[in-house]
Amino acid sequence: NAGVTQTPKFRILKIGQSMTLQCTQDMNHNYMYWYRQDPGMGLKLIYYSVGAGITDKGEVPNGYNVSRSTTEDFPLRLELAAPSQTSVYFCASSPRILRGNQPQHFGDGTRLSIL
């Protein structure tokens, strides 16, 4: 039972480089989310998707892009990495939600450092 799988687990980037954080889920969930977690802070929503082909901005979308071509996959793209994007990134998914009654399932995270 894989759940939500994120790759890579760790990555170091140089300023200005680009990369894609991968996220896939095998629970056939419609909703998927990307969060970032900074030290001593809670998680902040970057982008979310309510289904294939549909994405929307969260609280902190600047510097990121997403796509959702399939139900299973929700990659997060950093085009020009900046030190402020050093963080731990979590992908999550949940079923179609009725009044928020369904909890989100989280991946193990990607620890990203921009130097």
Add this chain to the structure above:
Amino acid sequence: GNSVTQMEGPVTLSEEAFLTINCTYTATGYPSLFWYVQYPGEGLQLLLKATKADDKGSNKGFEATYRKETTSFHLEKGSVQVSDSAVYFCALDSGGGADGLTFGKGTHLIIQP
């Protein structure tokens, strides 16, 4: 907007001590409330939840009661173990569903043998 406030950590307790981690929230409407736990190097796992006022969520000896009158959802456990050492996050879902959870900053709990 929505917000969640948790007590600052780290919280250090001895094994078998009583635990309370305070959580209060601000939200429009009638949110669902959650406690998530994060063990070192892992993602967040749902610990318990409550979806309406006066509901009590419970799991693994942890409990939290949804108090609408005090806008609180405090986490409690009667006797903690070393294995409970982790970071605990209080979160809410405002009910719209699509725009994700609002998290508190997390409380680092350290249990000493």
